[in-house]
Amino acid sequence: MAFEIKAKIANFGGQLLKLEHQSTSTKTKMALNLFLPPSAISHPSTKIPVLIYLSGLTCTGDNCAEKGFLQPHAAKHCIAVVYPDTSPRGAKIDGEDDSWDFGSGAGFYVDATTERWRNNYNMYTYINEELPSELFKQFEVLDGGRVGITGHSMGGHGALTIFLKNPGRYLSVSAFAPMSNPINCPWGQKAFGGYFGEENKEKWAEHDATELVKVWEKDMTLEALIDVGTGDNFYKQGQLLPENFEKAAGDKGIQVRYQEGYDHSYFFISSFAGDHVNFHAKYLCNQVFC
Ligand SMILES: N[C@@H](CCC(=O)N[C@@H](CS)C(=O)NCC(=O)O)C(=O)O
Numbered sequence: 001m002a003f004e005i006k007a008k009i010a011n012f013g014g015q016l017l018k019l020e021h022q023s024t025s026t027k028t029k030m031a032l033n034l035f036l037p038p039s040a041i042s043h044p045s046t047k048i049p050v051l052i053y054l055s056g057l058t059c060t061g062d063n064c065a066e067k068g069f070l071q072p073h074a075a076k077h078c079i080a081v082v083y084p085d086t087s088p089r090g091a092k093i094d095g096e097d098d099s100w101d102f103g104s105g106a107g108f109y110v111d112a113t114t115e116r117w118r119n120n121y122n123m124y125t126y127i128n129e130e131l132p133s134e135l136f137k138q139f140e141v142l143d144g145g146r147v148g149i150t151g152h153s154m155g156g157h158g159a160l161t162i163f164l165k166n167p168g169r170y171l172s173v174s175a176f177a178p179m180s181n182p183i184n185c186p187w188g189q190k191a192f193g194g195y196f197g198e199e200n201k202e203k204w205a206e207h208d209a210t211e212l213v214k215v216w217e218k219d220m221t222l223e224a225l226i227d228v229g230t231g232d233n234f235y236k237q238g239q240l241l242p243e244n245f246e247k248a249a250g251d252k253g254i255q256v257r258y259q260e261g262y263d264h265s266y267f268f269i270s271s272f273a274g275d276h277v278n279f280h281a282k283y284l285c286n287q288v289f290c
Pocket residue numbers: 055056057058059063100152153154264265266
């Protein structure tokens with residue numbers, strides 16, 4: 001359904017819009033942030049590309065909008081940035097708020113199949129279908145044909161899997177500290193067990209970036225920028241497993257950079273935000289204004 005604009009905040013010459021709408025995928029109200037670069041205000045009839053940023057565990061669309069510092073780079077390249085929430089909220093499911101790594105704040109960008117979660121936890125359909133379709137309908141300045149996707153941690157898993165499951169739909173993909181092989185890490189096993197059932201391993205593999213990259217069409221290039229901090233405790237604990245993804249990708253064009261001493265936080269994300277937005281700009285921008 002249409003978005004209600006709750007606030008317009010001046011930001012890096014453009015505007016950060018606080019949006020809310022009723023979602024048919026999650027059957028809840030969903031909040032998000034949309035950054036419009038200066039060109040969207042000064043030249044509203046010239047369409048601009050869109051970068052979707054998917055956040056990690058415990059986040060809403062606010063964390064990265066407030067401290068990821070993608071906006072100054074997006075303003076420079078005339079790219080809009082969408083910061084969705086990470087799960088439905090207030091779905092009234094028993095236990096939905098009990099864990100920080102499952103349920104609310106941890107939708108994992110999948111459509112749940114288990115009885116308890118499947119009515120509301122449809123974040124794959126929400127992010128891949130409903131949200132872009134509603135955004136492109138209401139904000140005509142956004143170009144639905146030029147969309148890139150990125151994300152952090154659980155959101156890096158979301159970005160990689162959504163890109164890999166929809167060849168050609170997204171023009172570019174990158175990730176910060178992505179959960180790269182969820183079927184083999186504790187966070188992923190807990191989430192997929194809950195959302196798909198312990199026995200449904202085929203479904204698990206359908207949402208695992210390392211499994212998906214193995215079957216990526218060989219004749220389509222797969223350039224992706226991935227950054228991981230060597231000081232990231234979740235990396236050290238084996239929650240991210242970027243090496244598995246790198247190995248499965250072989251020579252398909254993936255660039256994984258191990259950044260010495262960086263942790264999992266937004267200090268890490270903001271340090272490399274410029275590199276990621278510049279990377280997406282190569283695929284998304286036609287340089288009309290910028
Ligand atoms: N709550 C967890 C940490 C969760 C966490 O680090 N989440 C990351 C994404 S995986 C995040 O971005 N947190 C929000 C923030 O740093 O603003 C803990 O206490 O260990």
